Amino acid sequence: MTVTGALTILWYALAPFLWLMAAGAALLVAVQGLAHLRGYRILGYRCPAANLAAIAVGLSGLWWIPLFTQSRLAYVASVFDWVALLGALIGLTVIAWLLLHPLSYLLRGKSPRHA
Numbered sequence: 001m002t003v004t005g006a007l008t009i010l011w012y013a014l015a016p017f018l019w020l021m022a023a024g025a026a027l028l029v030a031v032q033g034l035a036h037l038r039g040y041r042i043l044g045y046r047c048p049a050a051n052l053a054a055i056a057v058g059l060s061g062l063w064w065i066p067l068f069t070q071s072r073l074a075y076v077a078s079v080f081d082w083v084a085l086l087g088a089l090i091g092l093t094v095i096a097w098l099l100l101h102p103l104s105y106l107l108r109g110k111s112p113r114h115a
Helices: 003-037 048-068 079-107
Strands: none
Touching: 003 079, 048 079
16 A cells, blocks of 8 residues: 555545544644643643543543544554554543643632732
């Protein structure tokens, strides 16, 4: 299979979900931008609850990713399948953390810092 053939298959697989990916990206940018304007610094703020919630969201992918792909966890048999599933879980955890961490900062009600 050529690269263009693989990209064509990928395009047709992702096309129905483009609106969902665009909405998620817009939400992520909006939350990050608003939190940054209110004084949020990614390494300067700590929230263990947001970290645990992001890990819980990532682990929940073990349940709903096979449902989303109309598969079963029992079908994950080869090393490549496990690597793909772990990559999806890690990506899900990172995206959840990038959304929940600044959101927890905004919901705490702290006043903006003035330099």
